[in-house]
Each structure stands twice: as structure tokens, then as C-alpha cells.
Amino acid sequence: MSMDDAGESAESARRPNWPMSPVNTVLVAVMTVGSLVCFVLGQSIAGTALLLGGIGGGLGAIFARRGSSGDLERVNALEYADERDRAAAVKGLAAVGAVAMVLGAGQLILHVIIRADPISRWSSIVLFLALTACWFVANWYYVRKG
Amino acid sequence: MTSMLYISVSCQASFTSRVRGPTVEDVRSRVKELRTEQGISQQALATAVGVSRQTINAIETGRYDPSLTLAVHLARHFGSTVEEVFDVDG
Numbered sequence: 001m002s003m004d005d006a007g008e009s010a011e012s013a014r015r016p017n018w019p020m021s022p023v024n025t026v027l028v029a030v031m032t033v034g035s036l037v038c039f040v041l042g043q044s045i046a047g048t049a050l051l052l053g054g055i056g057g058g059l060g061a062i063f064a065r066r067g068s069s070g071d072l073e074r075v076n077a078l079e080y081a082d083e084r085d086r087a088a089a090v091k092g093l094a095a096v097g098a099v100a101m102v103l104g105a106g107q108l109i110l111h112v113i114i115r116a117d118p119i120s121r122w123s124s125i126v127l128f129l130a131l132t133a134c135w136f137v138a139n140w141y142y143v144r145k146g
Numbered sequence: 147m148t149s150m151l152y153i154s155v156s157c158q159a160s161f162t163s164r165v166r167g168p169t170v171e172d173v174r175s176r177v178k179e180l181r182t183e184q185g186i187s188q189q190a191l192a193t194a195v196g197v198s199r200q201t202i203n204a205i206e207t208g209r210y211d212p213s214l215t216l217a218v219h220l221a222r223h224f225g226s227t228v229e230e231v232f233d234v235d236g
Contacts, residue, residue, distance in 0.1 A: 071200040082197035083213050084204060 020061035023078050028058045101135065104128040174233045178206040180224045195219045 018025070031054030038047030057077075063069065064077035071085060080086045108124040110116075116124075181191050181202075188206070192199045197216065204210035205220075212220065214228075221228045 071198060074198075082201050083216060084197065084201040084210050087210075 019065060020058065021079050024057060024061040027078075028054045028061075031057065097131070097135070101128075101131050104131050172235045173208070173211050174235075175205055175208065176231050176233070177202065177220060180226070180231065181206075184224070191220075191223070194223055 020028070031050045035047045035050035035054065038044070038050060060077045061079055064073045064079040069079075071081075071088070074081055074085050075088050075092065078089070080089060104124070104127050108121075108128045111121045111124045177191075181188070186194075188202045189199045192202045195216065196219070201210065201212075205212055212232075217228045217232055221231045224231060
């Protein structure tokens, strides 16, 4: 067995035959079912948007699984090939979380200043508290987990 | 709540800067040298240790520190020890 054969064996063992990761499978399934529900309820615009999102996400995932795909393509498509892809994704999502908390706080302050309607104000409060709680729980979990 | 968040982030940043360990710049890799000696491509080495070609390139150019597991796999591939493949200043 040549080195390349051994590598291909390791690669095929690492990546099952299903054309996309479990996360992408769930996302595509949720978008497809969601679009069907929207069409049944007569919400054709939302249904079309969800359907296009599902198709785009699925095609992106399949495209990113090619052997010649780049690391940025894989990370963007949630199709991580190795530990470096996962490390980059963790840092990227951490940045998204930090920005979400800042924007959530900004939205809450803005809604209080402009005396927005109660639904908007409460949704801002719930969003900000949920993000903060998620942050503290995640910190607790990962510090304990080591 | 916002001030609490700010204080928490500031404290974490301060703590992180005090206890920071070796950085990417501190780790020197001999992966490129050993790979060239064996006469194999980045892609061949990548498939042999189960990572992408870009990851091997990032390790060789000092842009990425491999995990302990990957470092051990690389060392085993070259028939040497982790310390012979990766050198940390100090």
C-alpha cells in the first residue's frame, strides 16, 4: 500500500459517504420542511426564501466536500476537514457571539431611549439576557471541562 | 448589565495577557525540512496524517500550531519525536 493509498483510506474513514456533515443535513432538512410549511400556509415569499436557502446551503456543503476545496470554503460551509478548520470556525463563531452581545446591548439601549413598543423592548431584553446567560453557561462548561 | 459585561471582558483580557503561554512565533517547525528530505508533497503528507494540505502549509509557514495529537502523528510519520519536529523557545 502506497502512502497515498494509506492517506485515501484515512480520508474515507474520516468522511462518511453522506455528502454533507450532520449539521448541514439538519440545516437543509429544517429549511426544506420550513419552506413546505410556509407554502402550505400561503407564505410563498418566506417559503421561497427558505427553499433557496436550503438549496444553496446543500450545494455549498457538497461543493466544499470536494477534495480540491479550499479551507475558507470548508469553514464557510460548515464542512470541517480537520482540527485547523474547527479551530478557525470556533474563533469565527466566538467573534459572531461577541458582536451579537454588543449589538444586542445597543439594540436594548436604543429601544429604551426611543421608547419602542413593549414587544420590541421585551424582545431586546430577552435577547440580551439570553446571550449573556449563554455566555456565562458556556464559560462555566468549558472552564470545568478544561 | 452592560457595565457588568464590560468589567467581565476587561478582567478576562487582563488575565489572558498575564498568563499567555508560547505563541505561534515561539514555535519553530521542522516539518518542511523533514518532508523535503523524504521527497513527498504537502498533499501526500496531509493525507498520510489525516489533515488538509492547507493545514500542512500553515504549520510549515508558522501560521498554525498543531494539536498534541497531530504533532505526535507528524512525529511518528517522520520516525522522530515531537521535540525533534517542533522546537519551542525557552
